[in-house]
Amino acid sequence: EGEKIVCAQKGVAKSVSEDSEYGKYITVDHGEGIVTLYAHCSEIIAKEGDEIQAGQMIAKVGSTGNVTGAHLHFEIKDEENWLNPEEFINFK
Secondary structure (H helix, E strand, O other): OOOEEEOOOOEEEEEEEEEOOOEEEEEEEOOOOOEEEEEEEEEEOOOOOOEEOOOOEEEEEEOOOOOOOOEOEEEEEOOOOEEOHHHOOOOO
16 A cells, blocks of 8 residues: 555546545546556545646555455546456556
């Protein structure tokens, strides 16, 4: 818990919010309909409307929302579909 979360690609912070499932989360708009979501954060650093660079710290790993332990829940969506992050990011 508390490890830094960095933005996958350049974009603009679209929303910073909290709910019972995702806990504290942030979405980043990367243009061309692509949005990333970073959920279960302990703290959100970026603010709505911030311009964010790839690799910039935007939040900290946490255990908020519906979880059994601290982790990052990461999603990539286009305008209608969830996308496989492994098609966009090298996790090795």
